Amino acid sequence: MLVGRQSWIFDKPPVIIGAATAVGPDEAAGPLGKHFDIAFPDNRLGEKTWEKAEKKLMETAAEEALKKAGVDGQSVNFFVGGDLMNQIISSSFAARTLEIPYLGIFGACSTAMEGLALGAMLVSTGSAQYVVAGTCSHNCTVEKQFRYPTEYGSQKPPTAQFTVTGAGASVLAPQGKGPRVTRATIGKVVDMGIKDPFNMGAAMAPAAVNTIETHFREFNLQPDEYDLVITGDLATVGHQIAVELFAQHAFPIDKINFQDCGILIYDREKQDVQAGGSGCGCSATVTYGYLLKQLAEGKLNKILVVATGALLSPLSYQQGESIPCIAHAVAIEGGRGD
Structure with missing residues (x-):
């Protein structure tokens, strides 16, 4: 609905x-x-x-x-x-x-x-x-x-x-044992004019913020609705920018367990991964490999996964275009189903 x-x-x-x-x-x-x-x-x-x-x-x-x-x-x-x-x-x-x-x-x-x-x-x-x-x-x-x-x-x-x-x-x-998908918010394209393909976190952060704020507003949710709100690919640079944007918008991110898949998947002290992880496989592997296990073990009950994407192509970059970005949010709840 x-x-x-x-x-x-x-x-x-x-x-x-x-x-x-x-x-x-x-x-x-x-x-x-x-x-x-x-x-x-x-x-x-x-x-x-x-x-x-x-x-x-x-x-x-x-x-x-x-x-x-x-x-x-x-x-x-x-x-x-x-x-x-x-x-x-x-x-x-x-x-x-x-x-x-x-x-x-x-x-x-x-x-x-x-x-x-x-x-x-x-x-x-x-x-x-x-x-x-x-x-x-x-x-x-x-x-x-x-x-x-x-x-x-x-x-x-x-x-x-x-x-x-x-x-x-x-x-x-439609039924069975496992976590349930309960809600989703489809993002809209946000473009802040960034053109640097080596700064994807900064480009994607505004889209993530827009989708998260929209999700909480349209469902009229309180900050404690989810045990975890996690973005897909912002890494350290984009994550910090997102926190700053939330503060500017007076959105209570400080009351939310707010993390990022690109930060969790690598050890930046031991692995040469610059700001952290990204790619289609980033949120997919962290969600389906790690987060679902946290739900199954009862360590988390309700999570909101917000995958972020930069919609550029080699052609658009060669033509001097900026990087349009988007984020889609899906709520997953624990429990064993039927």
Whole structure:
């Protein structure tokens, strides 16, 4: 059901009956490494190219999620997925392997929650029995597409972020055991005129703030509604800017447990990741690998995951365009369902 202008409340909350993650070696070596399902020892994953390796990440996460859900792929109605590669080829080619009817989406690094929100809508309205929602990214494919060739080894400023090599997927059903998707707020594009692709956190922070404030306003929620509000890809630079923007807007962020997936996934003291993590796989792996376990163990009860995305392309950058950004929020609640 529509709430306000851009939010949904799911009267029949879909259940995440299975979720899985697949990551590369840097992510496995980080603070959350033990929470990921499958960790590959190198970024090639035994494939000939980085792009083929990224596709394999998506296939692996989706297949493992289906296995954990106890659902055969042939029973799934839709796979809702996307990524950062040209024409979302990683997800599209994974869909070819999975042989599941496919809805390809692009929200840059916000794709994880965009897909989960759309999948939840399909299941909640009875338009699907089972939906797989997933996304992926790979550090080497993103670097060579959006910045410099991976082999170039260029230096990066401290504002830059380290793209996560990882994939996350979930299986949604109308009933079953698992956490429930209860609400979603679809973001709108916010562009503050930033053009530097090495400062994504600053570009995305205003979009995250806009979506979070909209979510709380449209649902008329108090600051203690969620045990955790977590953004997807702001890292240290964007997270601090978001806190400052909330203060300017008199939004009570100081009363909220406010964190960021890009900060949690790496150890910045021991790993050379500049400001922290980013990429489609960032919020996907942290949510489906770490946060869902926190819900299952009762350490968290209600969370709001706000995936953030920078909607630029190599072409828009070459033409001198600024970076339009977006954020999508999804509320997930613990409990064992039916």
